[in-house]
Amino acid sequence: MLLQIHExxxxxxxxxxxxxxxxxxxxGTTNSVVALAIGDRAEVxxxxxxxxxxxxxxxxxxxxxxxVGEKASEQLLDHPEGVVSSIKRLMGRxxxxxxxxxxxxxxxxxxxxxxxxxxxxxxxxxxxxVEISADILRAIKARAEARLGxxxxxxxxxxxxYFDDAARNATKDAxxxxxxxxxxxxxxxxxxxLAYGLDHEAEGVYAVYDLGGGTFDISLLRLxxxxxxxxxxxxxxxxxxxxxDHLIAERFLAERKKAGIAEAIDSSEAKNLLVAARQAxxxxxxxxxxxxxIAIGGKTTRHAxxxxxxxxxxxxxxxxxxxxxRGVLEDAGIEVAAVKGVVLVGxxxxxxxxxxxxxxxxxxxxxxxxxxxxxVALGAALQAQALTQGxxxxxxxxxxxxxxxxxxxxIVEKVIPRNTPIPVGMAQDFTTYQDGQTGMLIHVLxxxxxxxxxxxxxxxxxxxxxxxxxAGAARIRVTYxxxxxxxxxxxxxxxxxxxxxxIEVKPSYGLSEDDMARMLRDSLENAREDMERRLLxxxxxxxxxxxxxxxxxxxxxxxxxxxxxxxxxEKAAQRLKAAIAGEDRDLINGLVEELEKAxxxxxxxxxxxxxxxxxxxxxxxxxxxxxxxxxxxxx
Numbered sequence: 001m002l003l004q005i006h007e008x009x010x011x012x013x014x015x016x017x018x019x020x021x022x023x024x025x026x027x028g029t030t031n032s033v034v035a036l037a038i039g040d041r042a043e044v045x046x047x048x049x050x051x052x053x054x055x056x057x058x059x060x061x062x063x064x065x066x067x068v069g070e071k072a073s074e075q076l077l078d079h080p081e082g083v084v085s086s087i088k089r090l091m092g093r094x095x096x097x098x099x100x101x102x103x104x105x106x107x108x109x110x111x112x113x114x115x116x117x118x119x120x121x122x123x124x125x126x127x128x129x130v131e132i133s134a135d136i137l138r139a140i141k142a143r144a145e146a147r148l149g150x151x152x153x154x155x156x157x158x159x160x161x162y163f164d165d166a167a168r169n170a171t172k173d174a175x176x177x178x179x180x181x182x183x184x185x186x187x188x189x190x191x192x193x194l195a196y197g198l199d200h201e202a203e204g205v206y207a208v209y210d211l212g213g214g215t216f217d218i219s220l221l222r223l224x225x226x227x228x229x230x231x232x233x234x235x236x237x238x239x240x241x242x243x244x245d246h247l248i249a250e251r252f253l254a255e256r257k258k259a260g261i262a263e264a265i266d267s268s269e270a271k272n273l274l275v276a277a278r279q280a281x282x283x284x285x286x287x288x289x290x291x292x293x294i295a296i297g298g299k300t301t302r303h304a305x306x307x308x309x310x311x312x313x314x315x316x317x318x319x320x321x322x323x324x325x326r327g328v329l330e331d332a333g334i335e336v337a338a339v340k341g342v343v344l345v346g347x348x349x350x351x352x353x354x355x356x357x358x359x360x361x362x363x364x365x366x367x368x369x370x371x372x373x374x375x376v377a378l379g380a381a382l383q384a385q386a387l388t389q390g391x392x393x394x395x396x397x398x399x400x401x402x403x404x405x406x407x408x409x410x411i412v413e414k415v416i417p418r419n420t421p422i423p424v425g426m427a428q429d430f431t432t433y434q435d436g437q438t439g440m441l442i443h444v445l446x447x448x449x450x451x452x453x454x455x456x457x458x459x460x461x462x463x464x465x466x467x468x469x470x471a472g473a474a475r476i477r478v479t480y481x482x483x484x485x486x487x488x489x490x491x492x493x494x495x496x497x498x499x500x501x502x503i504e505v506k507p508s509y510g511l512s513e514d515d516m517a518r519m520l521r522d523s524l525e526n527a528r529e530d531m532e533r534r535l536l537x538x539x540x541x542x543x544x545x546x547x548x549x550x551x552x553x554x555x556x557x558x559x560x561x562x563x564x565x566x567x568x569x570e571k572a573a574q575r576l577k578a579a580i581a582g583e584d585r586d587l588i589n590g591l592v593e594e595l596e597k598a599x600x601x602x603x604x605x606x607x608x609x610x611x612x613x614x615x616x617x618x619x620x621x622x623x624x625x626x627x628x629x630x631x632x633x634x635x
Contacts, residue, residue, distance in 0.1 A: 020151030024380025029213030092166030137178035191379030
């Protein structure tokens with residue numbers, strides 16, 4: 001029997017077939033991926049070069065332009081002040097949560113906003129992580145629409161299992177700004193299990209070890225007849241490959257200091273230092289050793305690092321993930337020997353020490369035959385298909401953290417314990433503290449600690465109109481409800497009078513409805529202008545590329561250009577340079593074509609000369625022997 005999966009209380013709209021496609025999106029710390037499921041297969045949507053990964057990097061130009069992905073990454077060394085990466089680590093967080101490097105943050109913070117979601121100062125703008133993440137999602141949406149030739153307006157978006165309510169709300173807000181309806185937020189480990197097809201091919205307990213750029217999750221799932229039940233989940237929303245980069249960067253800084261170069265660094269230098277550290281980490285995944293240059297304050301130093309030293313640096317963090325795994329096994333009451341398989345997720349699981357640690361911990365080789373960078377998006381696509389077309393596995397996820405309420409003395413009373421299956425609703429009765437008390441402040445908290453100051457505040461609201469009674473006589477029922485996305489609604493009711501109040505929890509670090517309305521209004525009002533600006537900038541970039549290629553060709557083989565050809569090309573180049581300074585995109589594109597046409601005979605002679613040079617000194621039979629196919633001797 002196939003179960004048609006929809007949100008509680010919802011049925012598929014009759015016009016669903018007329019809407020845009022629904023995709024799966026992994027909004028990652030380092031890279032983002034989009035996938036589409038058709039039939040029983042899900043495939044990553046790739047760009048024209050065949051790349052499935054879109055670097056989660058955004059570059060904001062002084063002219064108001066926005067670049068996302070590889071083009072943004074290319075700006076990092078020359079214009080680091082306008083580039084933002086690893087923004088996922090800031091979702092739902094405050095400035096106090098951010099990690100410094102050499103006394104500096106790789107971001108310039110807006111110090112005027114006070115408490116609430118952190119805002120970054122980028123080339124005169126003040127942007128939240130939600131707005132920056134929305135730019136990444138817009139690029140992902142645009143890639144999908146360009147490759148599929150259809151509108152894409154719905155998505156299943158994945159989040160780390162250990163993302164709290166603030167970060168989940170921030171992710172959903174970012175999707176709204178990007179023009180996407182979020183069908184569901186799915187935990188990344190659950191999506192990875194879906195991608196492996198474990199719901200069809202296996203039963204029993206499986207572990208999903210997910211170590212990405214910014215977060216670590218470990219989830220235990222029981223798979224039985226197409227039902228995914230998450231038994232327990234744990235992790236750390238601030239532990240990932242970025243932390244490996246920080247350790248390498250700190251080592252390089254310490255070596256500079258030891259060499260007598262001790263200087264303060266700014267946010268741009270911190271970004272460049274982290275780029276070098278990431279290059280070192282990625283290189284040491286395959287190589288045994290290497291060396292990298294660091295240029296700060298006009299002083300360049302070279303730093304050597306081998307894999308053994310790298311593994312010594314990161315060993316405490318890898319051990320920390322192992323301890324979190326053991327804690328989740330204990331929570332679920334599962335012995336290691338009962339785990340039938342381990343799925344690896346996240347680019348940081350490519351690090352050899354991580355893979356060896358996982359194999360030793362579980363006593364078996366982990367499953368890694370699907371690209372760990374793409375597996376989450378593939379699972380999200382399968383879930384998007386299930387939610388829009390029916391069928392698919394039934395997902396029974398859990399709350400990653402306990403949800404509670406503040407009681408007198410700053411104590412936290414747990415209402416919904418962590419690892420409770422969702423969707424769920426739970427209620428507890430509370431009473432008044434003072435005689436004649438006519439109101440009650442409901443303070444909603446998330447976390448495992450026992451006191452308010454050690455947990456995350458999600459929101460507050462007041463229940464008024466309680467009839468004056470002696471202390472302890474009133475009966476107030478507080479109900480917590482968590483939906484399939486892991487988002488929370490809290491309601492309170494005084495039972496004798498029926499007085500009610502409720503809140504759809506918008507965490508302290510979330511955006512207000514006014515903020516969201518402003519951003520949505522701005523994005524709609526400026527959509528056409530933004531697209532026109534983007535197309536103009538892309539035309540200018542392509543024109544500059546053509547001009548640079550012409551200069552290089554003339555410098556190398558200028559003698560091959562006839563005088564009249566060279567004159568024609570140089571005149572066309574001058575016209576193109578003048579057009580680049582203007583605002584006419586069509587003119588720029590037309591002049592690029594004109595220049596390429598003018599240079600075609602010159603280019604052909606360069607190719608002919610290269611071929612003649614390669615063939616010089618060889619006999620025809622030698623060339624034929626080189627290119628002849630190998631012959632298989634007869635049996």
